[in-house]
Amino acid sequence: MLVHHLENDLYVRQGSAITNFESTLPSIQSDLAKEIFKDPYKFDFLSLTDNHFEKELEDGLVGHMTKFLLELGNGFSYVGRQYPLEIGGEDFYIDLLFYHLKLRCYIVIELKAGKFIPEYAGKLNFYLNAVDGVLKHPQDQPTIGILICKEKNKIVAEYALKGLEKPIGVSEYKLTKAVPKQLENSLPSIQDIERNLI
Numbered sequence: 001m002l003v004h005h006l007e008n009d010l011y012v013r014q015g016s017a018i019t020n021f022e023s024t025l026p027s028i029q030s031d032l033a034k035e036i037f038k039d040p041y042k043f044d045f046l047s048l049t050d051n052h053f054e055k056e057l058e059d060g061l062v063g064h065m066t067k068f069l070l071e072l073g074n075g076f077s078y079v080g081r082q083y084p085l086e087i088g089g090e091d092f093y094i095d096l097l098f099y100h101l102k103l104r105c106y107i108v109i110e111l112k113a114g115k116f117i118p119e120y121a122g123k124l125n126f127y128l129n130a131v132d133g134v135l136k137h138p139q140d141q142p143t144i145g146i147l148i149c150k151e152k153n154k155i156v157a158e159y160a161l162k163g164l165e166k167p168i169g170v171s172e173y174k175l176t177k178a179v180p181k182q183l184e185n186s187l188p189s190i191q192d193i194e195r196n197l198i
Contacts, residue, residue: 016038018154018171020162020164020168021144025141025142029141033169037169038071040171040172040173041071041148041171041174042173042176043061043068043174045067046060048175053113054111058096058111061096061111074102075102076098076107077100079097079099085134092126094127095109095110096109097109104140105136105140105144106131106135106136107144107145107146108124108143109145109146109148110123110127110148113150116151116160120147124145125145128142128168129166142167144167144168145166145167145168148173149171149172150172151172152170152171
């Protein structure tokens with residue numbers, strides 16, 4: 001496990017997500033929550049193209065749940081995907097819902113296959129309020145949200161989180177290319193392979 005963490009630069013990634021935890025959580029829980037989340041997350045176990053959809057990302061993560069839980073870290077307990085919530089007579093669906101055993105709170109994960117935009121923070125804030133109002137037990141700590149997107153502008157993310165009362169973090173994810181850059185030129189192209197098959 002130690003070798004795995006060293007190879008994946010865990011010491012650099014852990015605790016580096018952009019969050020508003022300091023202003024929205026008690027100091028002890030804020031410090032622990034900040035250390036739990038990473039930036040970026042490495043989903044090298046997924047074989048997705050650069051132009052993938054959110055559903056493909058979600059399907060891949062759920063299909064490789066053991067590897068996904070290892071990347072998330074200790075303490076995460078899977079509750080469900082596309083978790084339904086009925087609010088005001090309307091149906092809403094949370095991408096991924098977890099419960100964290102050390103933090104004693106629900107964790108809402110919203111997945112975005114593109115660039116972070118400020119509107120995503122508002123949607124996640126809505127989900128956190130809904131989970132706190134519908135699912136949270138009195139002994140649970142406030143629900144935490146993490147938005148995992150393909151890319152983000154750090155300054156835009158900081159401004160989007162500023163002033164929100166719910167604890168939210170924004171992090172990127174990285175996919176490992178199937179073929180390393182140094183080998184790409186030495187492999188035959190699709191056209192070469194098709195010519196040889198004819």
